[in-house]
Amino acid sequence: MWLDRLWQGVIDTFLMVGVSSLIALILGIPLAVILVTSGKGGIFEAPNVNRVLGAFVNIFRSVPFLILMVALIPFTRLIVGTTYGVWAAVVPLTIASTPFFARIAEVSLREVDHGLIEAAQAMGCRRWHIVWHVLLPEALPGIVGGFTITLVTMINSSAMAGAIGAGGLGDIAYRYGYQRFDTQVMLTVIVLLVILVAVIQLGGDRLALRLNKR
Amino acid sequence: MSATAQRLLSPHGAIAHPERLGQPSELHPEKQHAHVRFIDLGKTYEGQQGLVPALQGINLDIRRGEVFGIIGRSGAGKSSLIRTINRLEKPSSGRVLIDQVDIGAFNEDTLVDLRRRIGMIFQHFNLMSAKTVWQNVELPLKVAGVPKDQRQRKVAELLELVGLQGKHKAYPAQLSGGQKQRVGIARALVHDPAILLCDEATSALDPETTQSILGLLREINQRLGLTIVLITHEMAVIREICDRVVVLEKGEVVEQGPVWQVFGNPQHAVSRTLLAPLQHALPEDVQARLQPHPSADHASVVLDLQFTGSNGTEPDLSALFNALGGRVSLLHGGVERIQGRALGHLLLAVSHSPLSANELISRARQYAQQAEVLGYVA
Numbered sequence: 382m383w384l385d386r387l388w389q390g391v392i393d394t395f396l397m398v399g400v401s402s403l404i405a406l407i408l409g410i411p412l413a414v415i416l417v418t419s420g421k422g423g424i425f426e427a428p429n430v431n432r433v434l435g436a437f438v439n440i441f442r443s444v445p446f447l448i449l450m451v452a453l454i455p456f457t458r459l460i461v462g463t464t465y466g467v468w469a470a471v472v473p474l475t476i477a478s479t480p481f482f483a484r485i486a487e488v489s490l491r492e493v494d495h496g497l498i499e500a501a502q503a504m505g506c507r508r509w510h511i512v513w514h515v516l517l518p519e520a521l522p523g524i525v526g527g528f529t530i531t532l533v534t535m536i537n538s539s540a541m542a543g544a545i546g547a548g549g550l551g552d553i554a555y556r557y558g559y560q561r562f563d564t565q566v567m568l569t570v571i572v573l574l575v576i577l578v579a580v581i582q583l584g585g586d587r588l589a590l591r592l593n594k595r
Numbered sequence: 596m597s598a599t600a601q602r603l604l605s606p607h608g609a610i611a612h613p614e615r616l617g618q619p620s621e622l623h624p625e626k627q628h629a630h631v632r633f634i635d636l637g638k639t640y641e642g643q644q645g646l647v648p649a650l651q652g653i654n655l656d657i658r659r660g661e662v663f664g665i666i667g668r669s670g671a672g673k674s675s676l677i678r679t680i681n682r683l684e685k686p687s688s689g690r691v692l693i694d695q696v697d698i699g700a701f702n703e704d705t706l707v708d709l710r711r712r713i714g715m716i717f718q719h720f721n722l723m724s725a726k727t728v729w730q731n732v733e734l735p736l737k738v739a740g741v742p743k744d745q746r747q748r749k750v751a752e753l754l755e756l757v758g759l760q761g762k763h764k765a766y767p768a769q770l771s772g773g774q775k776q777r778v779g780i781a782r783a784l785v786h787d788p789a790i791l792l793c794d795e796a797t798s799a800l801d802p803e804t805t806q807s808i809l810g811l812l813r814e815i816n817q818r819l820g821l822t823i824v825l826i827t828h829e830m831a832v833i834r835e836i837c838d839r840v841v842v843l844e845k846g847e848v849v850e851q852g853p854v855w856q857v858f859g860n861p862q863h864a865v866s867r868t869l870l871a872p873l874q875h876a877l878p879e880d881v882q883a884r885l886q887p888h889p890s891a892d893h894a895s896v897v898l899d900l901q902f903t904g905s906n907g908t909e910p911d912l913s914a915l916f917n918a919l920g921g922r923v924s925l926l927h928g929g930v931e932r933i934q935g936r937a938l939g940h941l942l943l944a945v946s947h948s949p950l951s952a953n954e955l956i957s958r959a960r961q962y963a964q965q966a967e968v969l970g971y972v973a
Contacts (some may be wrong), residue, residue, distance in 0.1 A: 500721035503681055503792075504735040504782065505711035507703065514734060518725040594766040595724045 383566060386553060391573065393467050393549040397539045401474035402532055408479045409531075410524070412438070413486035414512055424498065424508045438480040446477050446538045450545065470547030474538055482531040489523025490516055522593040529585025533578050540574070550574060628695060629656035630790065630822045631680055636689035638675050638846075649675045650846040653689065657824055659789075662816050664833040664854070665826040666869060667843035673826035676843065677792050680824060681713045682706055693790075711739060714783030718795035720775040722767040722782075728754070729763040732781045739786070753781040757811065773804035780811065784819075791815070793825035797832060809835045830869050834858060834933055842866045855936040859903030860964070875927050875940045877969065885970040894971040895946040896955060897926070900963035904936030910962055918958040921948030944972065 412434070418424050419431040441449070450473040454464050457472040493516055501515045517524075540551025550570050558567030636653040639646045650672045657663045667673050678684035679691050682698060690697050698709060722731050732753055736746045754760055757777040767775055776796060783791055793812065797805040813836050816823050827833065833840050833854055841851040842865055849863040861867045877885070877897070885897060898919075902910055909930060916923045923945050930939035941963070945955060952968045959966035 494721070496717060496719055496721040497723060499683055500715070500717060501734075502683060503710055503713075503715040504738075505707045505786070506735075506738050507707060510738040514738065515723060519723060521725065592725070595768050 383557065383563075386557075387566070387569060387573075390543075390548065390550045390553040390570070393547075394536065394539055394543070394551075394577075396467050397470050397474060397542065397547065397549055398532065398535045401471045401478060402528075402535055404471075404475045405478040405482045405531060405535075406528060408475075409482035409486055410517075412479065412483040413490055413524075414516065416483065416487045417490040417516070418508075418512065424511055438483060441476060441480045442484065446473070447541055449473055449477055450542060465546050467548050470539065470542035470549075474535060474542060477538060478531055478535050481534065482527060485527030485530060486520070486524045489520040489527060492523065493519045522589045522595075525585060525589040525592060529582060529589070532581050532585070536574065536578060536581075628659070629692070630659040630694065631655075631657040631824065632692040632695075633676075633679070634690045634692065636676075636679060636686050636691065638672070638679070638684065639687045648846055650679075650686075653846075653848060655841060655848065655851070657822060658839075659822055660816075660820050661838040662813070662823040662825070662836050664837035664840040665824070665843060666828065666830065666833055666840060667826075668865070668869070669828060671843040672846040673828075673843055674794065675846075677794055677824060677826050680790065680792060681710050681715060711735070711786040712788050713790045713792060714786070714788040715792040715794065716776065716779040716783050716796045718798050720767070720772075720779045720799075722775055722778055724767055726766075727763065728759060728765050728767070728770070728778050731767070731778055732785055735782060735785050749785055750781075753785055756784070756815075757781045771804070772800050773807060776800065776804075776808050777811070780808075780815070784815070784821075787819075788821070790822045790824065793823060793827075795827055796825065798827065798829070805832070806835075812836060828869075830858075830873055834873070834931075838934070842869070853934065855904040855933045855938060858933055859901075859905065859936065859938040875929055875942065877942055878927055881926055881944075881972060884972045886972070887970055889971045890973055894973050895924075895944040896948070896952055896971060897969040898941075898943045898945060898955060898959060899965075899967050899969050900928075900941040900943065900959055901965040902930060902937055902939045902941075903964040904933065904938040905964055909937045910939075910941070915959070915962040918961065919943075919945050919948060919955060920950055922946045942969075 415425075416431065416434055416438070419427040419434070421428065444452070453473045453476060457469050458464050460472050461468045463469050497515055497519060498511055501511045506514065539547070539549055540554070543549040543551025543553070544555040546552070550573060554567055554570040557563045558570060633653045633655045636650055637648070638650040639648050641647075653676065665673050665676060675684050679686050680693070682691075682701065686699070690699055692698070693709070698706075701709060723734065726734065729750055732750045733746050736749060741749075754763065757780050759774060759777050759781065762770065762774065767778065770778065779796075791812075796812075797808050800808060809832065812823060812825075815821055816836075823836075825832070825837070837854050839852065840854050840857050842849050842857070842863060844863070844865045850857060850861065850866050857866060858870065861870055881897070886894075889896075900910075923943055926942040926944050928939065928941035928943075930937050930941075932938070948955065950958065956966045956968060
């Protein structure tokens with residue numbers, strides 16, 4: 382029954398995007414903090430660390446996802462033991478979205494008024510206090526907004542991963558909608574994706590607005 | 596004569612705080628040690644065209660318990676100087692001593708400790724927008740690891756001191772400028788510091804709010820015995836609350852002294868420029884008619900009398916007018932009290948006086964510290 386298959390696709394998409402976005406969140410925020418604080422005039426100034434990390438992030442960000450996915454196949458096999466299915470898609474998805482999210486979070490962190498950092502230093506904050514009590518809370522609305530964008534981009538990429546064998550909604554749209562000319566399946570998948578993206582965007586916007594006290 | 600007037604005019608009452616006028620007090624020998632001392636302090640920045648000097652050869656003592664003002668035009672180095680006290684700015688040369696301890700070699704641990712003994716407030720308040728008023732004031736205690744019950748007591752006490760009870764749960768965006776600065780002051784005082792640094796603390800506020808914040812700072816200075824160091828580009832702020840002032844220009848001290856002295860008799864051109872908006876100048880129409888020599892028989896002599904506060908009392912006008920002879924009219928002028936001293940300018944037009952210009956000046960000098968003839972009007 383194609384409805385069951387559709388349901389499985391939704392679950393697979395959720396799984397792929399959920400797991401890799403969680404990892405991107407956990408890795409991306411520290412990465413963004415390091416990128417901001419190690420820069421010139423930052424509280425943990427370390428120009429070399431900053432340059433190397435910056436270069437890494439740029440490399441991964443400049444490779445299109447489709448190519449990155451193929452190029453990472455040996456690495457994916459090493460990590461999850463297979464190059465097929467949901468878990469195999471998690472590896473390239475995570476590697477593509479972490480630097481993406483880190484860059485967006487970096488911008489939000491960088492926008493925190495320098496006066497606040499100065500005030501924190503003047504009140505006797507240690508450097509990690511500044512990260513924890515000033516930088517992150519002040520940048521949080523922006524980070525939430527950035528994570529929303531990352532999620533939407535990942536749904537996009539997961540469809541691409543699906544098309545080369547990872548499962549999920551993209552896989553269904555490609556195999557049934559495109560290869561078998563089943564317009565009904567194709568339209569259903571499109572509607573589902575639009576709803577999914579709209580819900581994520583709306584939820585993210587609401588949360589960011591609620592967190593923003595400015 | 597009322598008791599107030601008596602106090603104003605008596606030679607002792609006129610000087611409200613003798614220890615604030617320059618002589619070290621005998622009652623408080625510890626005041627003789629500078630609370631903050633700058634020794635040959637210099638600071639250079641790396642600019643695009645090489646090194647730019649921001650401060651050079653600064654030697655200053657700030658006394659315990661005084662309100663010390665640093666004034667100068669923008670770019671004079673005020674910000675850099677005040678920030679060397681809590682080492683937000685690292686000096687390039689020279690030393691800063693606080694309680695006779697050189698803070699130059701401090702590491703992160705000792706600096707954190709030092710900064711908890713020095714509060715600071717800012718022009719743009721610098722409050723955490725994502726935290727409530729309460730959380731903002733609590734933050735310095737939280738990062739210092741103070742237990743919760745102590746934090747609650749202290750924060751409540753300080754919010755009451757600055758008059759913000761009932762605003763605990765508000766976010767900074769919901770407050771007016773004056774209220775934000777009050778939160779800033781509460782946050783700065785939460786560790787019971789010995790020094791409060793004010794970085795243009797009233798420059799973003801309207802005149803009325805400025806007055807209330809300055810009033811609060813004065814109250815804090817007197818009640819808690821805190822040393823206050825403030826920088827500003829407004830002379831009115833200095834007049835309002837400072838005991839002593841230094842004038843900075845291009846990174847150097849060009850003038851310093853008790854406020855009444857610098858106001859009454861500014862020595863440097865920059866001090867005079869900064870004071871100009873507060874001073875009484877000759878009205879424009881009189882200025883236009885002013886002639887260097889007497890043109891008609893009954894030309895009036897325009898006299899400029901200055902009271903620099905060095906003898907402390909208000910000018911005795913009836914005696915002054917009698918001494919000048921003839922008809923005396925007041926063109927412009929005023930007297931104000933700074934630190935119990937009467938300072939001011941009187942611009943007078945004297946006509947029908949039997950005295951020559953030179954005689955007028957020497958008579959006037961018996962009452963005013965400075966007198967000169969500006970010219971003549973018909």
